[in-house]
Amino acid sequence: MSAAIDVHRASALGDIPHGFLGRRGGVSQGMHAGLNVGPGSDDEAEAVAENRRRAREAVLPGARLVTLYQVHSADAVTIVEPFEERLRPRADALVTDRPGLLLGILTADCAPVLFADPQAGVIGAAHAGWKGAIGGVTDSTIAAMEMLGAQRDRIAAAIGPCIARASYEVDDGFLQRFCAEDPENERFxxxxxxxxxxxxxxxxxAHRLASAGIRQVELLGLDTYADADRFFSYRRATHRGEPDYGRQISLIGLA
Incomplete structure (x- = not known):
């Protein structure tokens, strides 16, 4: 895949440097072909490192990239400086008010959510799979941003490429878990x-964000499962019987 890097941006986030990246424009080959940024994949480490460099330069050149060891939790951490890859916190959201840091969330069907309060100079990024979403990872992100001086009535949020309803089949037990949390969840x-x-x-x-008082919520409406040329998808790889899958990255930073 030699195409240019896809950088999907959200108007709700304004001029804050950010981007929801797909799989185009990277150096990985085979089942990971393209811009695979997942160190947890079976891809070559050198290719992943180069892809992460390209992703960073496409959004905020010269910034220091910070990512997490994502575990489908509702935990958010505040970042004041980068840390070694082997010391990544086990969490699923990160926030900062420090210029020069580029927050990164990796996904392969889960929903990446980017946040910004430009007036306060506070940003955030969250990995919202179904477990994190129902557990409140977006609420944790908003609360952590408020600790840095953000105000939720000023925070804008955007939801990037994720598996769409037409591609996301679940069983009765899954539905019952959401309805036990709130019967009105049946509408989803x-x-x-x-x-x-x-x-x-x-x-x-999007409902969780609006319920938390976020007034500006933008949905990009991009289905990771259905568009194999542009996005990695864990579920698509599983259905195809592939032994591994790539990850795309969503980024936001302060210049």
Whole structure:
């Protein structure tokens, strides 16, 4: 994949340097072909490092990239300086008010969410898979941003490429878990084949953001599963019987 890097931006985030990147423009080959940035994949370490460099330069040249050891939690951490790769915190959201840092979230169907309060100079990024989303990872991100001086009525958020409802089949147990949390969550599920449903992760995350008082929420509406040329997808790789999968990255920083 020799195409230029795809950088999807959200108007809600204004001039804050950011981008939801896909798989185009990287050096990885085979099943990881393109801009695979996942150190946890079976890809060559040198290729992943080069892809991460390219991703950084496409969004905020010269910045210091900071990522996490993501574990599908609701935990958010505040970043004041970069740390060694082997010392990455086990968490699923990060916030900062420090210029020159580029916050990165890796996904392969889960929803990446980028946040900004430009007036306060505070940004955040969250990895919202279904576990983190229902657990409150976006709420934790907002709270951590407020600790740095952000105000939630000024925070804008954007939800990047993730698996869409048409591609996300779940079973009755999954539906029941969400409805036990709130019966009104049933509206995020459409009827599927017997005993199954289609879950709208993007809409659910947007609902969580709006319920938390975020007034500006932008949905990019990009389906990672359905567009193999542009995005990596864990579920698509699983359905194809592939032994591994790549990860794309979503980035936000302060110049």
């Amino acid at each position: 599920f459409a009827a599927g084949r017997p005993g199954h449903h289609q879950f709208d992760l993007e809409a659910y995350v």
